[in-house]
Structure formats: structure tokens, C-alpha cells
Amino acid sequence: MDRLLATGIDLTTSTLVLALVSLGLAVVFGLVRVINMGHGAMLALGAYLAWSLTGAGWPFPLAVAGAAVGVAAVGFVFEYLVIRHFYGRLFDTLLISWGFYLVVTELIKVVWGSTLKSVPNPLPGSIAIGGAGIGRYEAVVCVISVLLLTAAGAVLYRTDVGLRVRAMIGNREMAQMLGVDAPRLYRGVFVAGSALAGLAGALIAPLFSIEPDLGTLWLVRAFFVVTVGGLGAIVGGTVVGSALIAGGTVVFSVFSPQVFAQTVVFALAVIALRARPTGLIGRTAVRA
Amino acid sequence: MSTGFSRRALLKAGLAGASALAAPSLLTACAPKSTSTGSSSGPIKVGVLSPLSGAWTVYGKAHSAGFRLAVDEINAAGGTLGRRWEVVLADTKTEPQVVTEQANRLVREERVDFLAGTFSSAERNAAGPVATNADKLLLYPTFYEGQSQQYHPGVCNPNVFMFGPEPTEQVWPHLEYVVKKHGGKFFLIGSDYVWPRETNRLTKQKLTELGGSVVGEVYVPFNTPQYGAVIDQIRRARAQVVFLSLTGSDTVNFRRQLAASGAKKDLVVWTVDDEEAATTGVGPDATAGDYVSFDYFWSIDTPNNRKFRAAVTKKYPDVIMSTVGVAMYNAAHLAALAIEKAGSVGTDEVRRALEGLTFDGAPQGPVTMRALDHQAVLPSYLAQVRPGWTGPDDMFTVVHQVAKVEPATAQCETLPLAKS
Numbered sequence: 001m002d003r004l005l006a007t008g009i010d011l012t013t014s015t016l017v018l019a020l021v022s023l024g025l026a027v028v029f030g031l032v033r034v035i036n037m038g039h040g041a042m043l044a045l046g047a048y049l050a051w052s053l054t055g056a057g058w059p060f061p062l063a064v065a066g067a068a069v070g071v072a073a074v075g076f077v078f079e080y081l082v083i084r085h086f087y088g089r090l091f092d093t094l095l096i097s098w099g100f101y102l103v104v105t106e107l108i109k110v111v112w113g114s115t116l117k118s119v120p121n122p123l124p125g126s127i128a129i130g131g132a133g134i135g136r137y138e139a140v141v142c143v144i145s146v147l148l149l150t151a152a153g154a155v156l157y158r159t160d161v162g163l164r165v166r167a168m169i170g171n172r173e174m175a176q177m178l179g180v181d182a183p184r185l186y187r188g189v190f191v192a193g194s195a196l197a198g199l200a201g202a203l204i205a206p207l208f209s210i211e212p213d214l215g216t217l218w219l220v221r222a223f224f225v226v227t228v229g230g231l232g233a234i235v236g237g238t239v240v241g242s243a244l245i246a247g248g249t250v251v252f253s254v255f256s257p258q259v260f261a262q263t264v265v266f267a268l269a270v271i272a273l274r275a276r277p278t279g280l281i282g283r284t285a286v287r288a
Numbered sequence: 289m290s291t292g293f294s295r296r297a298l299l300k301a302g303l304a305g306a307s308a309l310a311a312p313s314l315l316t317a318c319a320p321k322s323t324s325t326g327s328s329s330g331p332i333k334v335g336v337l338s339p340l341s342g343a344w345t346v347y348g349k350a351h352s353a354g355f356r357l358a359v360d361e362i363n364a365a366g367g368t369l370g371r372r373w374e375v376v377l378a379d380t381k382t383e384p385q386v387v388t389e390q391a392n393r394l395v396r397e398e399r400v401d402f403l404a405g406t407f408s409s410a411e412r413n414a415a416g417p418v419a420t421n422a423d424k425l426l427l428y429p430t431f432y433e434g435q436s437q438q439y440h441p442g443v444c445n446p447n448v449f450m451f452g453p454e455p456t457e458q459v460w461p462h463l464e465y466v467v468k469k470h471g472g473k474f475f476l477i478g479s480d481y482v483w484p485r486e487t488n489r490l491t492k493q494k495l496t497e498l499g500g501s502v503v504g505e506v507y508v509p510f511n512t513p514q515y516g517a518v519i520d521q522i523r524r525a526r527a528q529v530v531f532l533s534l535t536g537s538d539t540v541n542f543r544r545q546l547a548a549s550g551a552k553k554d555l556v557v558w559t560v561d562d563e564e565a566a567t568t569g570v571g572p573d574a575t576a577g578d579y580v581s582f583d584y585f586w587s588i589d590t591p592n593n594r595k596f597r598a599a600v601t602k603k604y605p606d607v608i609m610s611t612v613g614v615a616m617y618n619a620a621h622l623a624a625l626a627i628e629k630a631g632s633v634g635t636d637e638v639r640r641a642l643e644g645l646t647f648d649g650a651p652q653g654p655v656t657m658r659a660l661d662h663q664a665v666l667p668s669y670l671a672q673v674r675p676g677w678t679g680p681d682d683m684f685t686v687v688h689q690v691a692k693v694e695p696a697t698a699q700c701e702t703l704p705l706a707k708s
Contacts, residue, residue, distance in 0.1 A: 003524060010516035017514065114345045115608065116540060116569020124573060126550025132520070135548035207548055208513060209540030209569055211346075217513045217537065246514060253517040258508050259480050261517075 006132035007254055013134065013142055014246035017204065019238050020145040022222040023152065024196030029226055030234040031165055031189045034083060035090060038097040039197050039222065040215020041104035046071050046201025047210045048108055051117045060122035060206075067202035068195045074104075075194020079187050087186055101215070108212045117210040141203050148196070153235040165189065221245055228269045229279055240280050244269060331374040332367070332633055334359070334620075335394030337405035337415060342382030344407050344536065346565045347612050351429065352377055353604040354613030355404055358620030360603065368627045373620075376400055382407065384414035391418040401633045402427070404619050407612070409433060409483055413442030420447055423635050425642075427451060427623060429615030431458055431560070431582065433486035435661060435698035444700035446707045447635065449642060449662045451615040451622075451655070453583045455490040456696040458560055462581050462670035463494050465688045470556050471528035472500025477518060477542070478533035480507040487533050487560060490696075503527050512538055515545045523551050532559040540569045547574035563610035564680040567673065576675035580684065583666040584614045584652040587684040596651035608680055618655050618664075622647045636707070643704075653691060661698035662705055668693045 025039045036042075046067045053063035078100055086092045123137040156162035167175040168182055176182050201214070208214070229241025245265060252261035272280060338352040339345060359373045367373060376398045378390040387406055394400045395418060403419060404427040406412045412428050419426040420441045426448045434454035435443035442448070474495055478484025484507065492502050503525040506518055522530060534542050539561055546552060558579040564586050567575055586597065586609055596617070600609050607613070623638065626645055630637035643659035656665040671684035697703070 006520045006523065007517075010520050014514045014516050113606075115349075115565065116346055116537075118540070118544070118569055118571025118574070120571060120573050121544075121548055124548070126548075132523075133550050135545075135550055137548055138545075207541070207544055209537040209544070211537055211569070214537075217511050217541075221513070249514075250517040253521075258506050258512070258518065262509055262512070 002130055002132055005130045007250065009129065009132050009134050010250045011243075011247040013138055014250050015239070015242045016142040016145040017138075017207075018221060018225060018246040019149060019242040020141065020203065021200045021218050022225040022238050022242060023148060023234075024193040024200060025222045026226045026229070026234050026238045027152065027196060028190055028193035030237075031169060032087060032186050033090065034087070034097065034190065035094040036097045036190075036193065037094060037219070038078070038100040038104065039193075040219035041101040041108075042071050042075065042194055042197035042215075043201035043204075043218055044108055044210075044212060044214040045074065045104060046198035047119075047205040047208070047214055048112050048117070048201075049198065050202035050205045051112075051119050051210055054119055060119075064199060064202040068199035071198025071201070072191050072195035075197075076187070076191045078194075079190040083190060084183065084187065105212050105215070112212070114212055119205040119210065121206045137206060141207070144203060148199075149235050149239060156234065161188075224266070224269050227279065228272055233279065237279055244272065244280070329371075331372045332369075332627070333374045333376060333398060333400040334623075335391070335398060335400035335403045335405075336375050336377050336616075337380050337387060337390055337394070337403065337411070338377060339382040339407045339411075340377075340379040342380075344382045346536075346569070347407060347563075347610065349604075349607045350565065350610045350613030351405065351407060351616055353600070353607045354429075354609065354616035355620050357599060357603055358617045358624075361599070362620065362624045368624045369631065369633075373624075380406060380411055382411070384410045387411045387414040388418060391415045392422075395422040395424055400424070402623065402635070402638070404616065404623075405429065409439075409442065409481070412448070413439055416440075416442035416445050416448060420445060423447065425449065425623075425635055425638060427616075427619035429612050429619055431611060433483040434490075434696060435663070435700055436486075437699060437701050439482075440700075444661075444698060444705065446639065446662075446705040449619070449657060451619045451657075451664050452611065453666050453668065453693075454663065454695050455487040455560075456494075457583065457666055457668050457693045458581050459487065459491050460494050461668040461690040461693055462579075462688050463491070463500075464498055465670060466529060466556075466558060466579065467495070467498050467500050472498065473503045473526065473528040474500060474531050475504040475506075475522050475525055475527035475529070475555075476502055476531045476533075477504075477506045477508065477522075479535045479538055480509050484533035484535075488531070491531060508534060508538060508542075510536070510538065513541055515542045516549075518542070519546055519549050519551055522546075522555070527555050530555055530557045532557060533561055534559075535561050536566075537569075539566055543570045543578075544574045552577075563612070564683060565608040565610055567683060568608060568680070572675070572677050575673040575677075578673045579670055579687075580673065581668065581670045582611045583664075583668055584611045585669055585671050585684050585686065586610070586680045587671065587682075588652060588669065588686060590651070590653060592649055592653070593651040614651050615664075618647055618650045621649060622655070622657060658695070660704045661695075661700060663695040663698060665692060665694055667691050 028034050028036045049067035049070045050063045053066045121137050126133045126135050164180045168180050224245050225241035229237025248265040249261050252264050336355050339348040359375050363372050380387045402425040406415045429451045431452040437444050476488045626638050626641035630641035642657050646656040648654050653667040668690045669686050670688040671686050677683040
């Protein structure tokens with residue numbers, strides 16, 4: 001029973017952390033069709049900003065907010081200078097954002113150096129749940145992840161802004177004729193995606209190693225989450241994709257070696273894609 | 289654009305990105321072309337292969353700085369055989385194929401007299417054949433898995449000398465101390481490659497002799513971010529000691545998550561990978577009370593180390609010095625002593641002179657190169673991480689030490705190692 005509970009907790013935390021990390025990517029790709037390879041660098045930048053700000057004496061929550069704003073600002077500049085000229089050109093944006101990744105990663109090395117950094121855990125200690133336990137800070141990160149996913153869903157499906165975004169995705173010309181300011185909306189989405197990346201990077205900073213290549217650890221997993229989950233199904237797809245990639249590893253490693261578990265999960269992801277090329281819940285949700 | 293198409297495109301992009309990440313960057317370590325022909329006049333040229341970019345950059349600085357510091361000292365004392373030393377530095381980018389390219393370049397174009405460096409076992413194994421073909425020596429600094437004929441010519445190679453500790457030097461001397469203090473139920477976790485597997489095999493062997501037992505053994509693929517499942521396994525196994533041979537960012541991620549999970553109140557951590565630089569990355573809150581074992585620590589209080597620390601602080605103030613950098617430092621000094629003794633930089637002469645040679649000035653205490661199998665006889669230290677440390681200066685307290693540890697005999701076909 002304890003074992004089941006512990007596995008359940010791991011499954012939940014792994015899934016929610018991965019969902020948090022992938023959400024920015026899912027938003028940008030799902031809504032404005034930009035394959036943002038820069039997502040990895042934005043995660044790293046968020047973590048470094050959190051490191052600098054906490055180092056400068058900011059309280060942790062404020063540092064996280066600062067990191068999100070900082071990365072959003074970088075995303076804004078990048079969008080304004082470059083990305084906005086390339087919407088609708090999938091491979092161009094892929095290459096450009098890959099360039100962005102390389103440049104930002106090198107700049108991080110210049111500014112912060114390549115030594116490993118660490119952000120102190122803002123909430124040490126753990127909470128006992130039955131015979132199992134969960135770190136207090138991990139629990140907070142999970143709650144924030146749930147809140148963000150809920151908020152993203154609410155904005156998309158319950159607000160006027162969400163309606164415009166969906167209208168624009170459904171038929172850009174028609175939406176523009178009806179008075180939707182598409183360029184502004186696109187920019188808003190890209191900046192929101194950047195802010196989410198910065199926020200995620202800062203939030204996971206106390207749990208992970210902070211290094212310039214931090215993003216590489218997550219980028220491939222996040223891509224799998226977005227593709228497996230299903231495009232257009234931004235919230236549901238992210239959750240389902242994360243559950244398969246992160247949760248699957250947890251479940252398989254209960255009765256097989258860790259190396260094997262990760263391989264099986266990626267193989268399953270490929271099979272899932274072959275069987276349902278639009279993603280596990282891609283069709284049932286709003287079409288992007 | 290159809291959804292199906294863009295999904296595939298995205299997946300492809302992700303995979304392309306992944307492989308691009310693995311590709312070497314365009315930066316190359318440049319060194320001026322030299323006219324030296326490796327003859328008996330002009331400077332003594334050494335090709336140093338350091339991981340200056342890529343996954344092990346963190347260790348690369350100490351790695352090259354240790355060697356350069358020794359060369360500066362050698363040159364300040366007038367060089368060797370009246371000849372100055374010249375270092376040609378090459379970036380291995382932590383990739384075996386780059387090691388092969390760079391080692392070949394150093395030997396053919398730069399015409400270096402011998403090679404020093406490489407970091408991981410895979411890098412060393414890539415440099416081994418180059419050293420053999422060119423008949424140059426390779427001085428290897430890293431703590432490693434020991435020598436076994438199957439990895440020849442990376443090991444069991446008469447041209448390769450090991451200056452770092454192998455598992456029976458790094459782990460065995462302290463097992464009894466840890467078992468007595470914390471219990472014998474060990475949970476082994478390591479990265480999935482040869483060094484952790486060999487280290488764990490040998491640890492298990494000695495642990496069983498001491499009456500302890502292994503309650504779990506897990507190998508993790510490189511670049512795994514999340515460790516919830518493993519931490520859960522550790523709890524269930526009721527481990528008393530978590531014995532750690534994860535590397536790079538994986539060790540940092542695991543240790544931070546282990547600490548955050550609260551599981552550490554029931555166990556201690558013993559790592560054989562996390563020297564000063566990696567411990568800095570994990571941070572004080574997630575390392576307090578953990579054990580680390582190596583042949584060298586920045587905190588060792590000996591006259592040699594005091595001198596060494598002062599020199600490092602003066603010349604390379606932003607380098608976090610560690611066991612690997614010190615092994616490079618010792619390698620240069622032992623090579624200088626050997627060249628002096630041989631009266632030549634010829635490969636056979638220097639090899640013979642190095643065998644059995646002792647360097648008394650080593651920061652950790654006297655280091656001897658064993659003639660039989662080219663492994664270093666070294667001191668071994670077990671240190672504990674101090675709570676609330678602020679940097680390498682106050683990071684470790686040595687709790688157990690052995691002044692001189694003979695490594696296990698190499699598992700090579702022919703010993704003593706000799707040119708066939």
C-alpha cells in the first residue's frame with residue numbers, strides 16, 4: 001500500500017514538473033506554430049536569473065517573478081526583431097530559434113561562466129503522506145504547475161482573449177477581418193510562452209543543476225510531451241504527454257532497470273505517434 | 289498546414305536539435321604552428337588534451353590549470369635538461385572522436401614530445417591508439433575504473449600512465465570506517481557506463497567481506513533530470529548508505545532532489561565523483577554531512593598543499609582546483625623528474641625512468657608511479673562536507689585517511705607492462 005502510494009506520488013510529481021517545463025513550448029507551438037528551439041535556453045536563462053536575484057538578496061518568490069519577467073522581455077525583443085517576420089514558416093523559425101538557443105547559451109557562459117551554480121532550497125523539509133513522503137518545495141512546485149495549467153486552460157477557453165486567439169488560429173484572415181489584431185496577439189502568445197519558460201526555469205532551479213546547457217536536459221523530453229500529447233490540445237496534451245513520458249518512466253522503473261524504463265517510454269512514445277499521428281488527445285480537443 | 293505534418297515536423301525538429309546539441313561547437317583551441325621537430329633541441333613540447341567545452345567543462349579548468357602551473361614552476365626553475373617546456377593546449381570538447389582528431393594533430397602537426405590529459409575513460413580509450421601508433425606517452429589524470437585487458441589500448445598500454453586513483457584506492461580504505469559508523473546496507477547508484485559499474489563491482493566485493501550488503505543497485509542513463517522513482521526505491525530498501533557514482537549534472541540533480549525529498553534524515557550519502565567543483569554545483573544545503581573520497585582535497589592541511597594552494601590562488605584565482613587538476617600537476621612534475629633522470633625525452637627512456645619514480649612535492653603527499661602496471665601509489669582521504677560551507681576553502685573536513693595505498697594489480701595480459 002505504501003509502495004503504491006509512493007509510486008503514485010512520484011508519478012504525480014514527475015508528471016507535473018515535466019508539464020511545467022513543457023507548457024511554454026506547448027503554448028508557442030500550439031498557438032502560433034513556432035517550433036521554439038530557444039525554449040531550452042529560456043529555461044536556463046530563467047534559472048540563472050533566479051540564481052542572480054536570490055544571490056542579490058531577493059526573496060525567492062520575487063526572484064521567480066523577476067526571472068519570468070526577464071525572460072519574457074528577452075522573448076519580446078527576439079519576437080519583435082526576428083520572429084514576427086517569419087510566422088507561418090515552420091523550418092525558418094526552427095533554424096532561427098536554434099540560432100537563438102546557441103547565442104543565448106554562449107551569452108550565459110560569458111555572463112555567468114560555466115561553473116555549476118545552485119539556488120538554495122527555499123522550503124527545506126518534507127511532508128509525510130502515509131508511509132511515503134514528498135519534499136515541501138517539490139509539493140509547492142506541483143501545486144504551481146497545476147495552477148498554471150488550469151490558468152492556461154481558463155484563459156484559452158473562458159476568456160475573450162482566448163476566444164480571439166482561437167479564432168485567429170482557426171482562420172487568421174477571417175479573424176482579422178472581424179477586427180482581431182493578429183500581430184499583437186501573436187506577439188502576446190510568444191511573450192507568454194517565454195515568460196512560462198522563464199518561470200519554469202526559475203521554479204525548478206532549486207531542484208536541479210544550474211549550468212549553461214540546462215535546457216538540453218529538457219528540450220527533447222518537452223518535444224516528446226508536445227508531440228505525443230497532441231497539438232492544439234495545449235493543456236490536456238501537455239498533461240497527457242507528461243504523464244506518458246515522465247510518469248511512464250516512474251511506473252516502468254518499479255519493475256525494470258532505470259535505463260530500460262527510459263528506453264521503453266521513448267519507444268512507447270514513438271508507437272503512440274505511429275498509431276495516433278495527431279497525438280493521444282489531439283483530435284478530441286479544439287483544433288489548432 | 290495539416291496537423292499531422294506539423295507534428296512530425298516538430299518531432300523531427302526535436303531529434304535534429306538533440307543531435308545538433310551533441311555535435312561539437314565550432315570553436316577550436318588554436319595554437320600557433322611550430323617548427324619544432326621533437327628533436328633534442330628547442331623547447332620540450334607537451335600536448336595537453338583538456339575538456340574545455342562540452343559536458344565536463346566544469347572539470348576542464350582545473351585539469352589544464354594544474355598542468356600549466358607545474359610547467360610554469362618547471363620553467364621558472366630553468367626547464368628540464370636546460371630546455372624550456374611549451375604546452376600546446378587542445379580542447380577535447382569531452383568527445384572521444386575529437387580526442388582522436390586532436391591527439392593526432394598534436395602528434396603530427398605540433399610534433400609534441402608526449403601527451404597529457406583526456407578526462408573520461410572513453411576519451412582516454414580514444415587517445416590510447418594514437419599514443420601507441422605515434423609511440424608517444426600519455427599521462428592520464430582522472431580517477432578511473434582500473435585496468436582490464438578488454439579496454440586495451442586505452443589501458444594495459446605501456447605508453448599510458450595513470451595518475452589518478454582506481455576504486456580499490458578511492459573506496460576500499462574507507463569502507464570499514466563508514467560501515468562501522470553508519471551500517472552496512474548500501475544502495476549503489478551510478479551513471480550507466482564502465483567507471484560506475486566497475487567501482488560498484490569492487491565496492492560490493494569488499495563490502496560483502498566486511499559483512500555489509502547491497503540493498504539496491506541502479507544505473508541511470510546520462511542526462512536524466514528526474515529521480516523520484518530512484519529516491520522511492522532507496523527509501524523502500526531502507527538503505528543506510530547511498531553510494532554515489534553519478535557524474536556531471538546528473539549527480540547534482542540527484543543530490544538536490546534527494547535532499548529536497550527529506551529522505552536524507554535516515555541515511556548518509558557517500559560520493560566518489562563529486563570533488564570541489566561538483567559539490568559547489570550541488571550547493572551547501574543539499575550536501576551537508578555527505579562523504580566524499582579522493583586522493584586529494586583542497587582542504588588537506590599539509591605543507592605541500594599549503595604551498596600548492598598559494599600558487600593556485602595567485603595564478604588561477606577563479607579555478608576550483610580538484611583531484612584531477614592535482615593529478616595533472618603531479619604528472620608534469622613526475623615527467624620532468626623522469627626526463628631529467630633519463631637525460632632524454634625519448635619515449636622508451638622516459639617510460640623506463642618514470643617507472644618506480646616518486647614525486648615528494650605532490651600536494652596530497654608523496655606519489656609513486658608503480659613500475660609493474662603504471663598505476664600511481666597514492667594517499668586516500670575520506671572527507672565530510674561541512675554544513676553551511678561557503679566555498680572550497682571551508683567545504684570538507686577530512687575524517688579518515690591512509691597515507692599510502694597500493695592500487696589493485698591491473699588485469700592485463702602481460703605484466704609488467706612492456707612494449708611488444
